Amino acid sequence: MSRLPKPTSSTKIRPIPSVKPFGSTSENTITFGEIKTKAHEAPPAINKYPTFTANSLRRRSKSVADLTTADKHPSINKCAPFIANRFNKNRRQSKSYSDLTTIVRQPFTRSFKPITERKAPTAGPQNKAFPSTSRVPPLKSGATKTTLVGSKRPAAKSDEGGPKAKAARKIPDWDYKGRFLQLNEKYEQLQNCMKGLQDKANQFESTKEEYEKIQKEHEIDIKTIDSLRRENESKTRKCQELTTSLDELKPAHETLTRNYNSLQNNFDKLNEEFNKYQEQNKNLLEKLNKEKKENIELKEVITLQKSDLINYQTERRVLHNTIQDLKGNIRVFCRIRPPLLSELKQIQCSIEFINENGIEIRKSQESYDQITGKLKEIKSEFTYDKVFAPQSSQEEVFEDLAQLVQSALDGYNVCVFAYGQTGSGKTYTMQGGGGIQKGMIPRTFDLIFKNIAELQRSGWSYTVKASFLEIYNENIRDLLTTKQGQKHDICFNEGAETTVTNLSIQTINSAAELERYMVLAHRNRATAATDFNEHSSRSHAVTKIYLEGTLEDLVYKGSLNLVDLAGSENAKQSVAGDRLTETKNINKSLATLGDVIQHLHHKSRHIPYRNSKLTYLLQSSLGGNSKTLMIVNISPIESCFMESLNSLRFAAKVKQVKIASKRNKMNVTSMKQ
Numbered sequence: 001m002s003r004l005p006k007p008t009s010s011t012k013i014r015p016i017p018s019v020k021p022f023g024s025t026s027e028n029t030i031t032f033g034e035i036k037t038k039a040h041e042a043p044p045a046i047n048k049y050p051t052f053t054a055n056s057l058r059r060r061s062k063s064v065a066d067l068t069t070a071d072k073h074p075s076i077n078k079c080a081p082f083i084a085n086r087f088n089k090n091r092r093q094s095k096s097y098s099d100l101t102t103i104v105r106q107p108f109t110r111s112f113k114p115i116t117e118r119k120a121p122t123a124g125p126q127n128k129a130f131p132s133t134s135r136v137p138p139l140k141s142g143a144t145k146t147t148l149v150g151s152k153r154p155a156a157k158s159d160e161g162g163p164k165a166k167a168a169r170k171i172p173d174w175d176y177k178g179r180f181l182q183l184n185e186k187y188e189q190l191q192n193c194m195k196g197l198q199d200k201a202n203q204f205e206s207t208k209e210e211y212e213k214i215q216k217e218h219e220i221d222i223k224t225i226d227s228l229r230r231e232n233e234s235k236t237r238k239c240q241e242l243t244t245s246l247d248e249l250k251p252a253h254e255t256l257t258r259n260y261n262s263l264q265n266n267f268d269k270l271n272e273e274f275n276k277y278q279e280q281n282k283n284l285l286e287k288l289n290k291e292k293k294e295n296i297e298l299k300e301v302i303t304l305q306k307s308d309l310i311n312y313q314t315e316r317r318v319l320h321n322t323i324q325d326l327k328g329n330i331r332v333f334c335r336i337r338p339p340l341l342s343e344l345k346q347i348q349c350s351i352e353f354i355n356e357n358g359i360e361i362r363k364s365q366e367s368y369d370q371i372t373g374k375l376k377e378i379k380s381e382f383t384y385d386k387v388f389a390p391q392s393s394q395e396e397v398f399e400d401l402a403q404l405v406q407s408a409l410d411g412y413n414v415c416v417f418a419y420g421q422t423g424s425g426k427t428y429t430m431q432g433g434g435g436i437q438k439g440m441i442p443r444t445f446d447l448i449f450k451n452i453a454e455l456q457r458s459g460w461s462y463t464v465k466a467s468f469l470e471i472y473n474e475n476i477r478d479l480l481t482t483k484q485g486q487k488h489d490i491c492f493n494e495g496a497e498t499t500v501t502n503l504s505i506q507t508i509n510s511a512a513e514l515e516r517y518m519v520l521a522h523r524n525r526a527t528a529a530t531d532f533n534e535h536s537s538r539s540h541a542v543t544k545i546y547l548e549g550t551l552e553d554l555v556y557k558g559s560l561n562l563v564d565l566a567g568s569e570n571a572k573q574s575v576a577g578d579r580l581t582e583t584k585n586i587n588k589s590l591a592t593l594g595d596v597i598q599h600l601h602h603k604s605r606h607i608p609y610r611n612s613k614l615t616y617l618l619q620s621s622l623g624g625n626s627k628t629l630m631i632v633n634i635s636p637i638e639s640c641f642m643e644s645l646n647s648l649r650f651a652a653k654v655k656q657v658k659i660a661s662k663r664n665k666m667n668v669t670s671m672k673q
């Protein structure tokens with residue numbers, strides 16, 4: 001190249017006929033040095049990348065565009081800004097790439113203008129070699145400016161030089177120098193072009209590297225997008241499942257909502273009621289507190305009044321029993337029964353009732369008084385605590401007995417026994433009949449429970465127990481049981497109650513219950529006897545009522561012995577055998593009773609209670625702390641006169657006895673004696 005002569009101004013520019021414009025199908029092959037290429041083809045090294053890059057970028061742009069437009073799911077949208085950035089970056093790169101391809105392809109898609117058409121440089125030594133009309137720039141070292149005129153350049157422009165320029169385009173074949181120079185110039189132009197292309201290729205290499213980097217990033221993005229898509233799909237599936245289950249749950253939800261609303265309504269109503277009740281409760285509480293205060297005050301008053309009541313009751317008891325004592329601890333009533341229908345034809349005793357306490361009984365004897373010549377008369381006058389005429393009712397008899405029942409409730413031992421000959425009316429007096437004929441025993445039951453009910457109102461509580469027995473031929477028999485062969489012994493401990501072994505003692509809660517036991521005892525007594533009337537006349541029937549009253553630390557223990565004695569009978573009148581033995585036993589026990597009373601009257605140190613089962617059993621009711629009432633029954637028939645007289649005499653003896661009784665009290669603190 002250096003050996004080539006430099007063009008001078010004088011050098012004729014000749015057209016180069018072999019050089020044809022690029023774009024022609026057959027003649028656009030350019031050969032310089034070893035490089036031989038076609039004008040419409042880019043060099044392989046250059047064209048490989050743009051083609052790849054362009055397609056790849058197109059695909060990439062398309063995939064990115066698809067992603068950004070097709071996938072609207074939140075998970076994709078999340079990365080949409082990132083993808084958009086990437087896409088824009090790619091687009092920018094694509095733009096720079098298209099510039100590049102434009103540049104790269106430019107030389108090959110355009111045909112060169114003939115050198116002859118080029119204007120010759122205006123100055124410089126090189127211009128001398130070229131004609132002034134030549135457009136070929138001056139050849140300077142490093143000067144790469146090449147003006148390549150495309151084939152589409154208008155032909156008029158090519159003809160700018162006129163006929164002279166047309167002549168200059170063609171260098172004659174013989175002008176090897178000119179042609180050489182022309183070729184040389186072209187070569188340099190191509191070399192410059194190659195250098196530019198090389199730069200572009202380098203630039204492209206860096207773009208490629210960047211592109212690969214971006215592609216890697218893109219692949220990561222795609223992977224991310226894939227994973228997001230998978231996640232999205234899984235979430236979508238989950239979402240669909242949830243939607244399905246939500247649809248399934250909707251009816252239940254609606255039912256629950258309805259229930260909830262109904263419950264809410266109920267709750268509101270209840271809440272309203274609750275508030276109302278709370279208000280009422282508040283008012284009631286206030287009232288309650290007020291009443292509590294009043295209650296406390298009243299309790300204090302009640303306590304005071306209770307204490308007063310106890311004092312009054314104590315006083316009443318003291319006074320009551322003082323009166324009873326004044327009346328006598330052994331009291332004797334005399335009752336003359338009316339004659340029975342069967343006895344109306346019989347001669348009646350002459351009985352005169354002096355007053356309510358005195359009685360005079362007379363009987364004319366068959367013998368005459370030798371002095372007066374009148375019929376002799378047996379006349380006896382007796383005074384008792386009370387005398388009841390034949391017309392006296394059971395109620396009248398019970399009036400005084402009732403005082404003793406109160407004493408038994410006050411803690412005294414009371415003994416009431418009916419004495420008299422057989423058929424004198426003992427059983428009638430003690431047991432009686434129905435209605436107004438009710439005897440002393442059932443009336444006592446009624447009064448006990450009536451008084452207990454009153455005492456309970458002032459704080460007392462009572463327990464009532466009862467036993468029924470009979471003493472026949474000095475043997476005790478429990479009348480509440482039908483068991484045979486039971487042996488009963490009497491036990492007495494000083495200061496304690498008299499007790500009978502194996503005896504049934506029933507707790508009683510009402511008068512009626514007590515009466516039922518009385519009827520049972522009466523029945524059992526009858527069952528044991530072959531002839532009840534005979535048997536009943538020869539045994540002592542004892543009904544015992546145990547009373548225990550409690551008020552705080554105060555305990556009163558009293559008892560009531562209601563005894564229907566066997567008929568007193570003259571032994572001389574009794575026939576021999578069992579009847580005689582019975583009579584002897586009866587008389588023995590009645591005599592012992594008389595003895596005991598006499599000893600009590602004389603305040604003897606030894607009282608012969610144990611001489612008979614009857615006195616031993618009644619020991620606690622005949623002794624110190626007891627109140628005794630004897631009802632002596634008299635038959636109005638004159639034939640019974642002597643028996644009646646004996647009974648009256650016995651009762652008179654008993655009447656003389658004065659016993660100082662004392663109450664069975666325990667833990668008494670405020671008792672006035």
Ligand SMILES: Nc1ncnc2c1ncn2[C@@H]1O[C@H](COP(=O)(O)OP(=O)(O)OP(=O)(O)O)[C@@H](O)[C@H]1O
Pocket residue numbers: 336337338340390420421422423424425426427428429533536537538565566567633
């Ligand atoms: N006050 C009276 N009023 C009416 N009738 C009476 C009265 N007293 C007794 N009687 C009658 O006299 C009869 C004999 O009385 P009661 O059986 O009570 O005598 P008693 O003394 O118990 O005889 P016993 O010792 O044999 O048992 C009976 O029919 C009874 O109804």
